[in-house]
Amino acid sequence: MSITELEFQAKAVESAPEQAIEGRSQWNLTWRRLRADRVAVGSVGVILLVITFAIIAPLIASLTGHGVDQAFPATGLDVNGSPVAPGTHGFIIGTDDIGRDLLVRIAYGAQISLFVGIVTTAMATAAGVSIGLMAGYFGGVVDAVLARVIDAALAFPFIVLALALAAVFHPSLNIVIGVITFFSWAGISRIVRGQTLSLKEKEYIEAARSLGAGPWRIMFIDILPNLLGPVLVLATLYIPTAVTFEATLSFLGIGIPEPAPSWGNILGEAQSYYQIAWWYVVFPAAALLITTLAFNLLGDGIRDAMDPRTERIFAGSAAARKGRRRRGAAAAAEPAVSQGS
């Protein structure tokens, strides 16, 4: 019996400073590194700002006295019937083509964009992780079938599907959410599957099996915690993809239907006015760019915090190979993702 070891440990415990005997988990370390990363922190700040902006949209509407759908042809349009410039008649950043307050519409648009981005990503992640785990862990026929499905979903031109659905059923929020979720899950699935395939061979998985753990327990309690890091990075980087895809669909007129405002459909209308109303294009475009940039930077930051060896933004070596992510049909604005762990 290693009496000496027990004694040694007891002494160590006594001499250690008074603190909770709590392990420094991987998450702990990641969090610390993230906190120190100024770019990432900045991005979080920006994202919080955008979220706040979206939340106070009704407040903005009541403060300015302009509803989101209210047109003010008298004050909001000039003598030629064109939108008025920022600052005129209480329209802080100007009006749109029928005299609606652009600021209010952009604020409500933020609600839609963020909602779509987060909800679709959440659903796609849940689906993608589950399917990836099953494909990777069960192998055999299950994997053969699922891997094919994942490949097909990855290569599928989703914009065509969105077009067809919008043609038959008329554009709606549900179609948008459905299509985006369908296209997002496959990228996550593929990476989860790859990770699962390699994790499956680890000895602690064998140990779990020898203890009598069933496949579901192993997948979700043993394998999944090892995946959470890369999945988190992926999800964070998929949010801007979803936002962009929704904006693109709305821009084309097959996404969020009027009169509900979306940054995309505002820009769709703004197309004809760029020469006479620059604000109509610039402000929603800026909102889009800032939001997607912030999420991209944050995702990069998280990835780097989890695995400091990875190069920022330019994913070198293994990261580039592993992180091939399906990009949005029209929007195509996603970085490759590194698995990190």
Added chain:
Amino acid sequence: MSDTSVQPFPTEESLGDDVLVRVDNLVKYFPVRGGGLIRRTVANVQAVDGVSLAIPRGKTLGLVGETGCGKSTLARCIAGLIPATSGKVYFEGKDITNLPRRAMQPYRREIQMIFQDPYGSLNPRRRVGAIIGEPYAIHKTATGAERKKAVQDLMARVGLNPEHFNRFPAEFSGGQRQRIGVARALALRPKLIICDEPVSALDVSIQAQVLNLLADLQADFGLSYLFIAHDLEVVRHVSDKVTVMYLGRIAETGPGNSIYDHSRHPYTAALLSAAPAADPDSAAARQRIILTGDVPSPIHPPSGCRFHPRCPKAQELCSQEEPALEPRAGDPASHLTACHFPVEAGEILARAGRRESR
């Protein structure tokens, strides 16, 4: 898959012990598939090729052999982690070969494993308390405070500080991690613990501690061990019975003392001669038996006695006929050897030149 080398395991009477686990002519082949669309099986890796053994209750069976001799595969077949190609495994008389998962579940409480790699056998993302408590969770035998207490008791029992149960495996040393593995294996009070090279990856100074721990636990809980190793000295220290494997078959098996003092199989003798001796004098006096050649591939094992290409005593017969596993040279029924020309008492195997076989 020939039967000629198989001998029914030693009978209970000859052992005088209660048998916990019986393995009956176990065979495990891994198919080697060809390329192309259908991927037919073109060959088999004959990892385990007709092994029978018995693990007595409360005792330790040591299983020795080189890398690739099939001992780990055998262990996993017994534990039900790999399906056996043929043969049987009996636990307390009941057939547990290739049972479906549900049926195997109750036996999982009785048969546990400790693994070789202290760094790979614990999930790095889970806290130690959760790892050790996992058996309770899986088999639903204890929850909440009760479980925590049980886990902490286990930790104390194996020599870990119970206060550390919220830590992650990365914060422990190799020896401590093995103790965590032992604690986990012990949780449900199994009857058999299969130790797959549990100390091979540890520093020599730590090895003794872990081995002592295992011995203590055996005494306290009446455990049986299947102790797998490639280091004969370690096995000698812990085992009551020793079985030597070579290329998927048993070369020699018997009580520990017999094997070490009167080894009959040339392979066993070679292994023993290679083990470092603590006493410099006896080390100098000892003559190394040097085996020539590499271990042949388990896909195409040599004909006849599998050891014959490397054996200093091999003769014509050895390449033609498989030796049966039976008592040789007047040994008692408990000491079996599979060799046509076993080492006699007093014989010293000289280093010999090698001729090619096949």
Added chain:
Amino acid sequence: MNMLRFLIRRILTGILVLWVVATGTFFLFFTAIPEQAVARNLAGRAASPDVLAQVSRFYGLDKPIPVQYWHFLRGLLGGNLGKSYYLQESVTTIIKQDLPPTISVVIGGVLLWLIAGLAVGILSATRARSLFDRFATVGVLAGVSAPTFVVGELLIISVFVELNRHGISWVQTGYTPVTQSVVGWAGTMILPWVTLAIVQAAVYTRLSRGSLLDTLGEDYIRTARSKGLSERRVLYRHALRSALTPVVSQLGIDVGALLGGVIVVEQVFGLQGLGQHTVNAISQGDLPVVIGFVILAAVFVVIANLIVDMSYAVLDPRVRIS
């Protein structure tokens, strides 16, 4: 021989995919909504009852589904995609008219993004951590974050408007056929190409840089260098081949993205190509055009994937064997 078998297998898969798409399209357009709605969709939003009846008869909408399906497939195979009642022209005619701008954008865009992406990627990889590399990093980040249509709009505002203000009218929105004036054609194409390329080039830059850096670190490259080969030789003869494989496979996946990008670019720049026309058709309720586009898109995707697979097999012989 292997190559031929590979090719045949891929073609068969492609045909299967096309059949699946055609069937799916049929089910979506003809069976997902009630018959009246189908008729209305096919005839156009402004159709009169007479036209509706005519359409119903023509498409056999009162007949049982399997018959309709057969009718539909037969039409497809015969190259007949129906008629746009809204525009009073057969869909095939419309497609023929709309194809030139679309094809121009696609080919030019893909070429530009590949060349730009690979060039910058290779340069970045061979001059890793240099100033060039750093600038490229920033560029990539910017490119990667922006949606295509935003880039397009911004380009219009900045480049097009500014140039016009200064009297340079070479760059135009809309489309000038190449047969009419090559210079004019290029003038209408240049901004769409750049728009399409910027976003994708960013991704491909990162991809090729990473892949090339990987490959350059491999042992066999070290061997080549130690044999005394010039760096350029090492790069082009040995490294590039395997570094390109991820790029090619990414291309396969990007075919779908390409379609989307083209549709958006056409819309932004008013190119009156197939994409823009289809989007308009949706708001007009003119479904035959949409159906035609969907089928055509599927054909394009299948062929493009075939080409990509062939290239991949050429680059990486292991693929042919599996």
